[in-house]
Amino acid sequence: MADEAKPVTNIKTPMRLEYRYSAGVATSRFLRGIGQGKILGQRCPSCRKVYVPPRGSCPRCAVPTVEEVELSDEGTITTFAIVRVPSENIDVPLPFASVHVLLDGCDIPFFSVVQECPVDQIRIGMRVQAVWVPKEELTSTLQSIRYFKPTGEPDVPFEKLKEFL
Amino acid sequence: MSDLVRDEGGVLTAPHVLEYPYRRSVGPVLGRFFTALRDGRLVGVKTAKGRVLVPPAEYDPETGAAVSDAFVDVGPGGVVTTWSWVSRPRAKQPLDRPFAWALIRLDGADTAMLHAVDAGEPSRMKTGMRVVPRWRAERVGHIGDIECFQPEGE
Amino acid sequence: MREVAIVSFAQAPNARRELRNEVEILMPVVQEAVARSGIERPFDFTCSGSSDFLQGQPFAFVMALDAAGAWPPIPESHVEMDGAWALYEAWVKIQTGQAETALVYAFGKSSPGDLPEVLATQLDPYVLAPLWPDAVSLAALQARAYLEKSGHSERDLAEVAARSRRSAKSNPNATVSGDYEVEKLLATPHIADPLRVHDCAPVCDGAVAMVLVAGDRARKVCERPAWIRGIDHRIEPHSLGARDLTVSVSTRLAAEKAGVGRGAVDVAELHAPFTHQELILRDALGLGANVKVNPSGGALCANPMMAAGLARIGEAASRIWDGSARRAVAHATSGPCLQQNLVCVLEGA
Ligand SMILES: [Zn+2]
Numbered sequence: 001m002a003d004e005a006k007p008v009t010n011i012k013t014p015m016r017l018e019y020r021y022s023a024g025v026a027t028s029r030f031l032r033g034i035g036q037g038k039i040l041g042q043r044c045p046s047c048r049k050v051y052v053p054p055r056g057s058c059p060r061c062a063v064p065t066v067e068e069v070e071l072s073d074e075g076t077i078t079t080f081a082i083v084r085v086p087s088e089n090i091d092v093p094l095p096f097a098s099v100h101v102l103l104d105g106c107d108i109p110f111f112s113v114v115q116e117c118p119v120d121q122i123r124i125g126m127r128v129q130a131v132w133v134p135k136e137e138l139t140s141t142l143q144s145i146r147y148f149k150p151t152g153e154p155d156v157p158f159e160k161l162k163e164f165l
Numbered sequence: 166m167s168d169l170v171r172d173e174g175g176v177l178t179a180p181h182v183l184e185y186p187y188r189r190s191v192g193p194v195l196g197r198f199f200t201a202l203r204d205g206r207l208v209g210v211k212t213a214k215g216r217v218l219v220p221p222a223e224y225d226p227e228t229g230a231a232v233s234d235a236f237v238d239v240g241p242g243g244v245v246t247t248w249s250w251v252s253r254p255r256a257k258q259p260l261d262r263p264f265a266w267a268l269i270r271l272d273g274a275d276t277a278m279l280h281a282v283d284a285g286e287p288s289r290m291k292t293g294m295r296v297v298p299r300w301r302a303e304r305v306g307h308i309g310d311i312e313c314f315q316p317e318g319e
Numbered sequence: 320m321r322e323v324a325i326v327s328f329a330q331a332p333n334a335r336r337e338l339r340n341e342v343e344i345l346m347p348v349v350q351e352a353v354a355r356s357g358i359e360r361p362f363d364f365t366c367s368g369s370s371d372f373l374q375g376q377p378f379a380f381v382m383a384l385d386a387a388g389a390w391p392p393i394p395e396s397h398v399e400m401d402g403a404w405a406l407y408e409a410w411v412k413i414q415t416g417q418a419e420t421a422l423v424y425a426f427g428k429s430s431p432g433d434l435p436e437v438l439a440t441q442l443d444p445y446v447l448a449p450l451w452p453d454a455v456s457l458a459a460l461q462a463r464a465y466l467e468k469s470g471h472s473e474r475d476l477a478e479v480a481a482r483s484r485r486s487a488k489s490n491p492n493a494t495v496s497g498d499y500e501v502e503k504l505l506a507t508p509h510i511a512d513p514l515r516v517h518d519c520a521p522v523c524d525g526a527v528a529m530v531l532v533a534g535d536r537a538r539k540v541c542e543r544p545a546w547i548r549g550i551d552h553r554i555e556p557h558s559l560g561a562r563d564l565t566v567s568v569s570t571r572l573a574a575e576k577a578g579v580g581r582g583a584v585d586v587a588e589l590h591a592p593f594t595h596q597e598l599i600l601r602d603a604l605g606l607g608a609n610v611k612v613n614p615s616g617g618a619l620c621a622n623p624m625m626a627a628g629l630a631r632i633g634e635a636a637s638r639i640w641d642g643s644a645r646r647a648v649a650h651a652t653s654g655p656c657l658q659q660n661l662v663c664v665l666e667g668a
Contacts, residue, residue: 008199008306012189013449015440019375021181024340028177055385056343062360064346121461123642140170140177177339181431183375187444195445213500218561220446226556247564249459250512255436257451266456268464277560279460281448282498287512308446312370 026056029068035140037132041106043067049107073130075103075110075148076156078164082119092147097122101148102164109164116149116156171271195308197236203306207298209274219274240271242297242317249285259313265290269314281313289316321572323332324544325411325665327355329631330527333494333621335428336652337524341369341379345386345426345526353422356538360388363418364407365395367403367425369625370432372437374428383426394418401425401590402629403651403661405554409531410550419533426526427624434522434624441654443557454655455519459511461564461656462595466513468565469598473513476506476594480517480619483597487616494621504644517619520592523668525623527630545636545647545665549577552661564656570603573662579604582666585644586611588631590651592618599657600650610648614638628652632663639667 015107023031025044026042030053033040040053042065050069051151080099083090090096090113097119100109115131128148152164167170170179191199194210196220201208210221210232218225220230225232248267254260259281267290268277283299284290295317304310329351331337353360365387371379380397389395394417398404402425409421429437435453442448456623478501487496504517507516511519537544553569553576555562574580587610591597597612597619606612612617615634618627628651635649647668653659 004259005203007196007198008191008203009447011185011199012451013189013444015185015187015448017372017432017437017440019181019183019377020178020336020341021375021431023177023179024338024343026343027175027340028175031177032172032175053381054174055340057346057385059385060390062346062349062386064350066341112260128609136215161305173338178338181375183371183372189444191445198446220558222558224559224560226561246560247458247460247464249457249463249514250509252509252512255433255451255453257436258453259450265541266452266460268460270560273336279450279452279559281450286610307451 002075024056026054026065027064030054034142034144035138037135037138038141039056039073039103041069041071043069050105051108052103052106052110069105071106072104074151075101075128076161077114077122077126077128077139078089078102078112078161080122083123095119101128104154107164112145113147114126114149115158116145123155125161127151127153127156148157178270180247192223194221194232197221199306202308202310205300205304206238207271208236208237209271211235211237217273217276218276219271222277237273239273240298242295243269243271243274245282245290245294245296246270246277247292248282248290250290259309264313267296267314269296283313283315297314321414321416322534322537322546323410324541324546325530325539325632325636326357326532326537326541326544327352328527328529328532328636329355330492330630330633331525331650332622333492333523333525333623335494335521335523337428340383341383341426341428344428344524345424345528347382347524349386349422349528350422352528352530356493356532358420358530358532361393362420362422362530363394363419364404364409364412365393366397366421368398368400368405368629369426371397372440373434373624374431379571380584387424399447401625401627401651401653403632404653406529406531406629406632407550407552407661410547413531413533416634419536421531422528424526424528424631425626425629427626428524429522429624430524437458438655455514457559458519458593458596459514460559462518462593463513465565465595465599471598474505475598476518477501479594479597480504481555483613483616486614487620490615490620493616493620496522496616496620503547514593518594520618520622525620525621525625525626527623527626527633529629529633529636540545543640543642544668545639545667547663548666549664551576551663552659552660557658558654563597565605567599567657567660570600570650570657570660570662574604577662577664578663579648582646584610584646584648586614586635586638586647588613588615588635588647588649590618590628590631592622592627594619596657604648604650605664628661635663635665639665639666642667
């Protein structure tokens with residue numbers, strides 16, 4: 001029987017590696033801030049740009065960032081995409097808008113999703129605000145920010161956003 | 166905080182698993198080796214110079230020349246050319262009790278292959294000893310079709 | 320050939336477990352190397368070495384660029400190998416005339432995973448990796464083959480460990496150091512017979528960085544530049560059973576091409592993560608008894624994966640700068656059981 005069987009053309013070689021991941025110093029401070037309902041960024045001592053989530057460094061200046069800045073949970077959409085396929089890690093009904101939000105006082109956009117707004121009304125320049133889980137459900141993960149929703153304020157003109165796209 | 170996340174002196178850590186569920190195509194040369202394993206046999210390939218490589222390779226490691234298309238049966242027994250002892254096997258390794266890793270030059274081969282040897286204790290291992298494969302009953306065409314090697318005559 | 324020198328070197332403390340992220344580990348090291356070099360950013364070329372499998376974070380090397388400062392966009396390259404091969408690439412880049420200055424760095428964060436198991440992923444994926452042989456067991460196969468052929472004993476290995484740890488007492492960045500009696504080392508159990516704990520490099524997290532500068536510019540910024548007078552690397556077949564594990568043919572060839580034998584060697588920094596490998600490398604490099612080997616303690620005392628080979632070159636350069644060596648040899652290895660080897664000859668004048 002064996003001789004008549006087909007030749008072997010491929011093999012299964014599954015690979016599974018287990019790690020204990022460390023978020024690092026700066027990102028851990030950010031995550032613990034999230035657990036208290038705060039968004040903490042870091043400012044570069046050289047170019048003064050504010051980064052969130054912070055990684056402890058300014059990628060432009062290659063210097064460590066230590067000055068902590070508490071940021072507003074309101075911001076402006078700098079770009080967006082309409083998502084029509086489910087994602088394991090994003091628990092909102094389809095379709096939804098994934099967005100880059102430039103938080104007020106920050107220099108790089110922050111990834112999130114928008115709800116409480118029809119997807120065909122989402123636009124660059126739209127003002128939005130974070131919707132958090134209830135205080136007693138806050139954890140040190142980004143799940144603590146459920147999504148962003150429109151504030152109803154007037155849009156920010158494109159001129160003011162173009163360097164952040 | 167999720168019970169998976171730990172605060173270690175202010176820095177947060179969490180378990181992280183990386184998984185690659187690969188299936189690999191093996192090509193014509195290793196394909197012959199894996200097909201033979203499934204059938205309970207061991208084969209090598211002859212280089213242009215007549216040396217027998219086991220496991221077979223597509224190219225002669227000494228010259229870089231393509232190997233011939235002559236596949237030859239080798240083993241099943243062979244000689245341990247070197248070995249090391251594992252007193253605490255890891256979960257993914259072939260045996261769940263202490264064993265030896267060994268480079269084994271199968272009869273008729275000019276190179277050695279790596280596999281586990283189930284010898285019970287290190288005092289029963291010796292360079293130059295003879296070993297034979299212990300085949301699995303269910304074989305699929307995989308290096309694990311050989312459960313391990315064992316001292317000849319057991 | 321264009322003259323190229325190493326003008327600065329810095330390294331992280333080689334802690335057993337770093338909780339900082341890779342940029343947080345690397346940034347101060349890069350800053351220190353840049354500050355000591357006397358060269359202003361941007362560098363003409365930047366090259367790094369690391370492996371994402373170590374910390375299980377795909378494309379970590381891209382994140383690590385934050386430490387180098389990649390804006391405005393810089394000419395940059397990366398090798399999934401020890402940083403010594405990044406140095407080689409930077410040296411070639413300078414030889415081509417496309418660069419006069421280069422920043423080279425490497426980092427390895429091994430503590431998040433089971434390093435000996437993670438290293439099984441670098442093996443042949445068809446007939447070796449599916450068995451998950453750990454790196455220490457493979458080194459032990461080589462150790463036994465070497466001991467039985469050479470007539471050396473486990474005591475000889477313990478003596479290598481004791482000497483290395485004693486030397487590392489003067490290295491503030493060593494993971495292990497101190498005075499150890501050979502008898503006591505030999506009384507400890509095997510972890511992968513014939514190897515004991517002291518025969519194997521400790522696992523640590525670390526980073527190193529250095530700056531290369533060409534010709535007269537190097538003379539301007541550095542009082543006594545460590546000139547790269549020869550550099551070569553060679554690789555052997557991946558199949559362990561097709562190699563003679565008791566010798567290092569690739570090291571011998573690389574040493575010939577790099578010109579190790581063209582003059583007396585004062586100091587050698589050898590990247591031997593296992594004690595028996597130091598003995599194999601001494602033979603391959605043809606080092607006499609008068610050569611001071613691994614005054615830093617070597618990889619046996621601090622082995623940041625993907626950075627320990629580059630660190631050997633940095634340590635050898637440091638011996639040129641401090642005047643304790645006129646001519647030094649540095650060696651780096653990559654892959655299982657000394658599969659691939661790089662040899663670099665440094666001179667102070
Ligand atoms: Zn900056």
